[in-house]
Amino acid sequence: MDFSDKTVAILGSGRVGSALAILLSRNRFREVRAYDRNLEKQQTLREWPGVTIVLSSTLSEAVTGADLIFLAVQDRYISELARELAAVSGEAGWQGKFVAHLSGSLTSAVLQPLASAGALTCSLHPLQSLAGVAGAVEGLAGSCFSFEGDSGALAPAEFVVSVLDGHLVPLKADDKVLYHAAAVVASNFFIVLEDMAITLMSGIGVDRDTARRMLLPLIRGSFENLERVDPVEALTGPIVRGDDRTVAAHLETLADKFPDYLKAYRLLAGLNIELAGQKSGVGYADFPSLSGNS
Numbered sequence: 688m689d690f691s692d693k694t695v696a697i698l699g700s701g702r703v704g705s706a707l708a709i710l711l712s713r714n715r716f717r718e719v720r721a722y723d724r725n726l727e728k729q730q731t732l733r734e735w736p737g738v739t740i741v742l743s744s745t746l747s748e749a750v751t752g753a754d755l756i757f758l759a760v761q762d763r764y765i766s767e768l769a770r771e772l773a774a775v776s777g778e779a780g781w782q783g784k785f786v787a788h789l790s791g792s793l794t795s796a797v798l799q800p801l802a803s804a805g806a807l808t809c810s811l812h813p814l815q816s817l818a819g820v821a822g823a824v825e826g827l828a829g830s831c832f833s834f835e836g837d838s839g840a841l842a843p844a845e846f847v848v849s850v851l852d853g854h855l856v857p858l859k860a861d862d863k864v865l866y867h868a869a870a871v872v873a874s875n876f877f878i879v880l881e882d883m884a885i886t887l888m889s890g891i892g893v894d895r896d897t898a899r900r901m902l903l904p905l906i907r908g909s910f911e912n913l914e915r916v917d918p919v920e921a922l923t924g925p926i927v928r929g930d931d932r933t934v935a936a937h938l939e940t941l942a943d944k945f946p947d948y949l950k951a952y953r954l955l956a957g958l959n960i961e962l963a964g965q966k967s968g969v970g971y972a973d974f975p976s977l978s979g980n981s
């Protein structure tokens with residue numbers, strides 16, 4: 688189905704809202720509007736080259752007559768904004784309007800006041816880490832978007848995702864927490880792990896920036912392996928080789944220089960053994976050093 692004759696309103700002009708406004712305005716829609724409670728936040732959109740975005744100065748102005756409405760505000764403000772919107776009557780009320788929020792952890796239930804007013808509500812979450820508007824403009828294109836909500840919202844969501852060059856994945860509301868936990872592990876915990884690696888590397892006397900640059904090609908290599916094959920095949924290193932002497936040396940130096948990391952290392956080594964077992968047959972018995980207390 689084609690929704691290009693529709694008017695889009697994006698509420699919240701932060702990282703994701705601004706990027707969405709830029710990308711959708713480059714494509715086919717009758718009009719793309721942006722609104723933020725802090726009008727200074729619209730400056731980036733005002734200055735962005737080659738796009739036509741209508742900058743609304745009130746919430747009511749943004750949503751009146753809009754067909755597709757995105758709540759691109761922080762998760763903690765979504766339910767409050769949904770209640771506020773339900774009180775904004777607009778020209779034709781909320782009957783049949785598409786309303787989406789972009790949160791990974793919340794379901795569409797948080798939009799209940801709008802659903803009760805007749806809107807087709809959903810959560811449409813870009814599975815991506817978006818640190819700034821420019822990064823988000825690049826990052827959104829090609830990302831996966833999870834969809835959960837009213838079945839009547841699916842066709843407009845599919846159209847928007849196709850305009851963004853993304854891939855839509857339908858989810859059940861009950862699966863959303865586990866889905867979000869997976870996203871946190873893949874993105875946030877990955878950064879936490881790399882921070883741990885940078886800290887350990889800085890223990891050899893290089894500054895953190897140098898350590899980060901030293902590690903980046905290795906990270907990229909692992910990432911590229913994972914693009915080609917599944918984690919079992921991508922796995923390399925001392926544990927998959929059954930090399931307990933190296934693991935024992937790591938534990939010894941960590942105990943000496945970074946004792947706070949010992950617990951994390953042991954935990955990750957355990958997960959590593961379980962994964963490596965599928966590739967080389969190693970097991971816990973091959974790593975006596977990990978059964979000690981160091």
Ligand SMILES: NC(=O)c1ccc[n+]([C@@H]2O[C@H](COP(=O)([O-])OP(=O)(O)OC[C@H]3O[C@@H](n4cnc5c(N)ncnc54)[C@H](OP(=O)(O)O)[C@@H]3O)[C@@H](O)[C@H]2O)c1
Pocket residue numbers: 698699700701702703704722723724725728758759760761762764768788789790791812813814815816817818
């Ligand atoms: N960033 C990511 O990596 C990422 C990835 C996937 C999904 N998401 C989701 O995308 C949504 C937006 O996240 P974001 O990172 O773009 O947040 P953000 O950069 O903090 O931007 C949110 C904007 O909304 C404004 N706002 C808050 N309440 C408002 C209201 N009632 N009316 C109008 N504007 C309001 C905020 O203003 P104030 O600054 O005054 O509060 C801020 O300018 C969230 O649901 C988030 O979970 C984010």
